[in-house]
Amino acid sequence: MKLFGLIWANLFRKKTRTLLTLLSLISAFLLFGLLQAVSNAFSAGADFVGASRLITQARVSFTQSLPMRQLTQIESVPGVAAVSFQQWFGGIYQDPRNFFAQFAVDPDRLFAVYPEWKLSDEEKQRFRTIKASAIVGSQLAKKFGWKVGDQVPLESTIWPTQDGNKTWTFEVAGIFGGIDADWESRANLMYLNFGYFDEERQFGRGGAGTFSIRLKDTDKASSVAAAIDSIFENSPDETKTQTEKDFNIGFFKQIGDIGLLVNYVLFAVFFTILLVVGNTMAQSVRERIPELAVMKTLGFTDFTVLMMVLSEAFLICALGALIGMGFAASLLVVASKSLQLPLAPGDATLWLQALATAFALSVAVGVLPAWRARTLKIVDALAGR
């Protein structure tokens, strides 16, 4: 600690250079924080649901509907506790930027398979009995200021009504929440009454996009999935059944492997930063070789000098990491509030990852200059050789 002042002073000997380097590091770690949060948001959606449910989709693509007759066959498979079905609606509320997911579902089956959603009995009853009704997640209701009884018009991008109109209007029958904070934070979607939707849509009647299956025993997920798929093997409607987590991962991969993309971007960013900071460190040590020689003259050992240079590298990298991650966390708090996205500002693990990255970076950029400082010969350095 006695040497901290000296290390700090040396770090800022060329203020402009250090600040510019620090700025590059801050930008890199800002990107690290933001991209990891996006990547985590995608994988958290997949991780969150776990493996307690299965999703059955058409083998070819989840965009292809499955016939409703499969429902009872799936229900008869041993190990299946409950089955629900859903159809993607793809509606726009006022403006495409107001995106949120809507699924047409059977009111009773939904809650049998997703007991994590909470809705009062009275509201469930309204959802069952009012034909053109929908229930909305609490987050969504908060965002748009909806309350029970409101009429919500949706412009479907897929489904026209019988008379060719693509505008559907649903009455808010209830506002559902989650059983805990996690589920509550994800209550930002809308469920439509499937009976009304199926009756009114112009095409595709009697079909559902996917089936959701609640398992009696989560350990038997793969055998139940295999049993379901084997029923429909070689039929015109072959199925693909997987855990809800795998289904979500597959869904997100439709728009690219986010994790892989994030890793590629971060690799490119940190490789560039490595060169920038490495150059700064090398230059910084090169221009004070005589000073390092004087320090050794005064009695500083080779090891102490080596550690001082490495500490400088770590200090600047750690500073960049902390400030960059701090900015990222602040931005994510603002973004998650304004965009209603589950962008967490980063947990302790992410911060530790950032610090570990800073440490690895500092070793990579500091080791050569530090070794040069360690091995310099006093008499040669003082003589300018």
Next chain:
Amino acid sequence: MSKTLIQLRGVSKSYTRAKQSIQVLDKLDLDIAEGEFLALMGPSGSGKTTLLNLIGGLDQPTTGSVNIDGTPIESLSSNRLAAWRARNVGFVFQFYNLMPVLTAERNVELPLLLTNLSAAQRKKNVAIALEVVGLSDRAHHKPKELSGGQEQRVAIARAIVSDPKILVCDEPTGDLDRKTADEILRLLQTLNTDYGKTIIMVTHDPKAAEYAKTQLHLDKGRLVEAAHA
């Protein structure tokens, strides 16, 4: 009669430069008494600085022994030699070699960072050293805010702050005007007479050498002449 503090026996030093071996010091024997103020003189390339580096423990002889206050420093490891230098030798250079990022007092404190002294004790010792060199009022100034003479005084304060027995000065007035040089030399004289420091000073300047008690002349790595004040 003062006791011998520094004893060199059969010291030779050779360097290899551009694949050529250069003999800088040649079987040199030298005794320096405690409390001596010695001026080493001689033409460029005569081996003055090399001899100074050997006495200061910055370099090691090719052959021969350098015994300082009972310690054969030529046999010390790099780390032990560093610790020995920190305890026993203060260095003063021609171009001061202060840390530009540190204030005068922080520059003077540098050698004390290697000790177990508390921050308060370090501060006290630094204040005393700066007082000895007459720069108490410049403690918070950085080197670029000081004149050459003041910088050299800070360097001297840094050299004496850990109270070493020996001061090794390489052309300490080489970068100063006559008046300032005389002030610095008088300061060194005071450190020698009043504080008992043994001083070995390399200089080209005969006037500077006159401040020393003894002058030694080197030529081609050998001692050729001695004069006593």
